[in-house]
Amino acid sequence: MLRRNVRLRKEYLYRKNLEGDERQLYEKKRKIREALQEGKPIPTELRNEEAKLRQEIDLEDQNTAVPRSHIDDEYANATENDPKILLTTSRNPSAPLIRFTKELKFVFPNSQRINRGGQVISEIIETARSHDFTDVILVHEHRGVPDGLIISHLPFGPTAYFGLLNVVTRHDIQDKKAIGHMPEQYPHLIFNNFTTQMGKRVGNILKHIFPAPKPDARRIVTFANQSDYISFRNHVYDKGEGGPKSIELKEIGPRFELRLYQVKLGTVEQNEAEIEWVIRPYMNTAKKRQFIGE
Amino acid sequence: MAIVKDSGFEALEKLKSTEPPVFLAPSSKSEEARAASQHLFEKLKPYNPKSPFDELLVDGFDAEQIWQQIDMQSQPLLSSLRQEVNRFAKNPEEIRKLGNLTLKVSQKDDVDEMDMDGSESGDDELEANESEGEEEEDEEDEDEDGDEDEEEKNGDNEGIEDEFFKIKELEEFLEDGEAEEYGIDYKNKKGVAKKKKQNLRDDDDEEDDEEDEDDEFGAFAGGDDEEADKLGKAKYTDFFGGKKKETKVKWKDLSEDEAEFENDQGDVKLSTHEKERVKLQSKIEQMEKANLDPKHWTMQGEITAAKRPKNSALEVDLDFEHNARPAPVITEEVTASLEDLIKSRIIEARFDDVQRAPSMPTKAKREAKEMDESKSKKGLAEVYEDEYVRTANPAFAPTTFSDELKKEASMLFKNLCLKLDALSHFHFTPKPVIEEMSIQTNVPAIAMEEVAPVAVSDATMLAPEEIFSGKGDIKDESELTQEERKRRRAKKKRKFKAESAKEPVKKARDATTGSEGL
Numbered sequence: 001m002l003r004r005n006v007r008l009r010k011e012y013l014y015r016k017n018l019e020g021d022e023r024q025l026y027e028k029k030r031k032i033r034e035a036l037q038e039g040k041p042i043p044t045e046l047r048n049e050e051a052k053l054r055q056e057i058d059l060e061d062q063n064t065a066v067p068r069s070h071i072d073d074e075y076a077n078a079t080e081n082d083p084k085i086l087l088t089t090s091r092n093p094s095a096p097l098i099r100f101t102k103e104l105k106f107v108f109p110n111s112q113r114i115n116r117g118g119q120v121i122s123e124i125i126e127t128a129r130s131h132d133f134t135d136v137i138l139v140h141e142h143r144g145v146p147d148g149l150i151i152s153h154l155p156f157g158p159t160a161y162f163g164l165l166n167v168v169t170r171h172d173i174q175d176k177k178a179i180g181h182m183p184e185q186y187p188h189l190i191f192n193n194f195t196t197q198m199g200k201r202v203g204n205i206l207k208h209i210f211p212a213p214k215p216d217a218r219r220i221v222t223f224a225n226q227s228d229y230i231s232f233r234n235h236v237y238d239k240g241e242g243g244p245k246s247i248e249l250k251e252i253g254p255r256f257e258l259r260l261y262q263v264k265l266g267t268v269e270q271n272e273a274e275i276e277w278v279i280r281p282y283m284n285t286a287k288k289r290q291f292i293g294e
Numbered sequence: 295m296a297i298v299k300d301s302g303f304e305a306l307e308k309l310k311s312t313e314p315p316v317f318l319a320p321s322s323k324s325e326e327a328r329a330a331s332q333h334l335f336e337k338l339k340p341y342n343p344k345s346p347f348d349e350l351l352v353d354g355f356d357a358e359q360i361w362q363q364i365d366m367q368s369q370p371l372l373s374s375l376r377q378e379v380n381r382f383a384k385n386p387e388e389i390r391k392l393g394n395l396t397l398k399v400s401q402k403d404d405v406d407e408m409d410m411d412g413s414e415s416g417d418d419e420l421e422a423n424e425s426e427g428e429e430e431e432d433e434e435d436e437d438e439d440g441d442e443d444e445e446e447k448n449g450d451n452e453g454i455e456d457e458f459f460k461i462k463e464l465e466e467f468l469e470d471g472e473a474e475e476y477g478i479d480y481k482n483k484k485g486v487a488k489k490k491k492q493n494l495r496d497d498d499d500e501e502d503d504e505e506d507e508d509d510e511f512g513a514f515a516g517g518d519d520e521e522a523d524k525l526g527k528a529k530y531t532d533f534f535g536g537k538k539k540e541t542k543v544k545w546k547d548l549s550e551d552e553a554e555f556e557n558d559q560g561d562v563k564l565s566t567h568e569k570e571r572v573k574l575q576s577k578i579e580q581m582e583k584a585n586l587d588p589k590h591w592t593m594q595g596e597i598t599a600a601k602r603p604k605n606s607a608l609e610v611d612l613d614f615e616h617n618a619r620p621a622p623v624i625t626e627e628v629t630a631s632l633e634d635l636i637k638s639r640i641i642e643a644r645f646d647d648v649q650r651a652p653s654m655p656t657k658a659k660r661e662a663k664e665m666d667e668s669k670s671k672k673g674l675a676e677v678y679e680d681e682y683v684r685t686a687n688p689a690f691a692p693t694t695f696s697d698e699l700k701k702e703a704s705m706l707f708k709n710l711c712l713k714l715d716a717l718s719h720f721h722f723t724p725k726p727v728i729e730e731m732s733i734q735t736n737v738p739a740i741a742m743e744e745v746a747p748v749a750v751s752d753a754t755m756l757a758p759e760e761i762f763s764g765k766g767d768i769k770d771e772s773e774l775t776q777e778e779r780k781r782r783r784a785k786k787k788r789k790f791k792a793e794s795a796k797e798p799v800k801k802a803r804d805a806t807t808g809s810e811g812l
Contacts, residue, residue, distance in 0.1 A: 079651040165621045188645040212650045247637045286617040
């Protein structure tokens with residue numbers, strides 16, 4: 001098992017390294033294809049390799065035309081099986097944090113919560129891998145208020161670190177009857193304003209925590225991005241009385257704002273993993289730049 | 295008294311001769327200082343009618359108390375001085391009288407006067423720095439008078455004059471010229487010129503002023519008497535000099551008022567330039583002092599909390615840029631907008647769900663052959679028999695299931711090839727004839743819904759040959775001759791006999807086989 005893991009990781013890294021060359025090749029082929037389509041002369045830098053590349057273009061089919069990246073590799077099997085999530089907290093969690101984690105268990109379908117106890121992170125990840133979990137989610141807190149969320153995709157997948165703000169848990173809302181039960185249907189997902197490259201990456205990470213829903217599902221989970229702050233909302237909808245155009249939304253579940261501050265190309269326990277993206281708040285232009293949307 | 299006076303004077307002289315730094319620390323000079331101060335007090339007493347003390351009480355008193363006594367002296371003096379000043383302001387001639395007075399008195403009285411002048415400016419100089427004060431006062435007095443003269447002449451001309459150009463010299467030159475032209479008395483001119491020259495010298499050398507002053511005042515005094523005689527030969531200076539005196543007085547007024555509280559060496563009359571300079575000086579001193587002091591903590595660069603006073607950061611208005619965008623405040627509007635977005639998405643049914651990718655089959659499914667589990671109908675002997683027959687005599691063997699399937703397959707393939715050939719080849723290849731056996735009934739080929747009765751229709755499925763295949767002449771019964779009829783009847787009889795002969799033979803054969811089997 002250990003050796004197998006090591007080998008798989010090496011393969012993954014190797015393919016990630018090759019990606020750069022493949023991408024270059026893809027770009028060249030794309031240029032030639034465009035030039036041929038528009039009837040323009042082929043760019044001069046590709047003159048030498050043009051014949052060989054043209055041959056390859058002719059022989060391409062659907063799968064080989066698109067360059068595969070390690071990101072595809074990470075989520076290659078995600079669409080085939082439902083995700084299996086392991087939820088846990090930081091050490092010595094307070095009661096409010098445990099309550100919040102229990103709420104999250106209902107938010108993410110097909111998830112399990114375990115007590116943290118005194119386990120080391122690497123142990124947790126190992127057991128999760130061996131039990132075929134696809135994701136591990138850690139929740140951190142500050143004096144009872146949840147303030148951190150770490151989503152780690154398991155077979156050496158990416159890890160996204162979020163900060164939580166403006167958290168409103170179901171426990172905060174005292175009126176239990178108004179809230180009612182939390183349905184455990186597989187929800188529909190809405191992602192709004194995830195337009196940049198980084199935004200799409202984050203959207204992907206968040207998307208693959210959820211399984212494929214049925215078309216008539218009544219539950220909606222929304223991730224709406226506004227100036228790099230992602231709002232998480234959980235609703236249940238019903239067709240209203242006023243015809244097909246009226247919808248009655250009822251908010252259930254916790255609501256919070258997520259603020260991405262790091263994406264690593266490895267699991268949580270791999271400290272030396274490459275950092276794909278990290279927030280830079282003290283840069284002079286930090287106010288003007290938006291990394292996830294618009 | 296005289297002895298005391300002398301000792302006091304001696305003490306003064308001694309103090310004069312000591313080094314100034316000695317005064318800074320308490321020393322043996324204190325006795326001498328006390329004696330000197332007593333002496334001075336007595337000197338001043340005649341000029342101070344309202345003083346509360348008859349003599350300065352020195353024995354057993356400390357510096358503070360002696361100082362207080364002297365201080366108390368000066369209070370009534372100030373008011374009387376003010377009165378004097380006002381008097382002088384109104385009557386400038388009285389100053390000349392005063393000037394005359396100064397001419398007559400001895401050196402000592404001069405000293406007294408200077409002391410008085412010193413006391414005018416304040417009592418700072420008397421106690422510790424008497425010798426210095428004396429010297430200073432000498433100079434100051436000279437300065438004062440010199441300044442008087444300066445202001446007298448230079449009041450209006452400060453901006454234009456410098457060491458090369460003097461208005462006085464210009465005027466002198468002009469008057470010389472006029473004198474030459476108009477032949478005015480040289481003596482008077484001389485006197486005036488001399489006076490002027492003396493005045494000019496005053497501008498440059500303030501040290502020699504005393505004598506010049508005296509001469510000046512003498513000249514003024516003299517000039518007053520002669521003025522009446524010289525009306526016809528009046529000079530510009532007579533008029534304008536007077537004017538300038540008035541302005542001088544004005545200046546004096548201003549400077550007196552302003553200079554009362556000035557510390558500058560007891561000098562009361564200051565020109566505007568001097569005043570500005572004084573102000574600048576004080577400003578400069580202030581700034582220098584501020585520079586030397588340690589800076590305020592906000593100006594010290596990086597400061598930790600330990601280095602600044604407690605809670606001082608709360609008082610200062612700290613200003614720095616926050617580079618991070620602040621967290622969004624979730625108001626009702628925000629929530630409403632989010633919900634609108636969600637509703638619109640639901641109505642459009644536009645979700646960003648995870649799409650299940652249809653999985654491509656890695657291998658073709660293995661065909662599961664269904665085994666027929668019923669008992670085989672053929673016995674084993676028959677199975678062997680069939681196999682033997684197939685190998686020995688392939689023509690007679692009954693076709694197996696797979697054979698039939700194969701036949702079917704080959705038939706289908708032939709059909710297909712035929713169609714493909716028809717499509718692809720240029721030369722026409724007709725359809726091959728496949729002989730099939732089927733029973734055709736003589737049903738009319740056309741079944742029409744017709745008004746005419748069915749019997750009218752003649753169309754049949756069978757060809758005429760199939761309906762009747764006959765050879766030779768076919769005659770109807772009515773057309774037959776007698777012989778023909780007989781012939782037909784005989785044919786019929788023969789046929790019938792032949793058939794009836796077979797049957798019993800068959801029956802007999804059957805019966806015999808049955809009996810043989812037994």
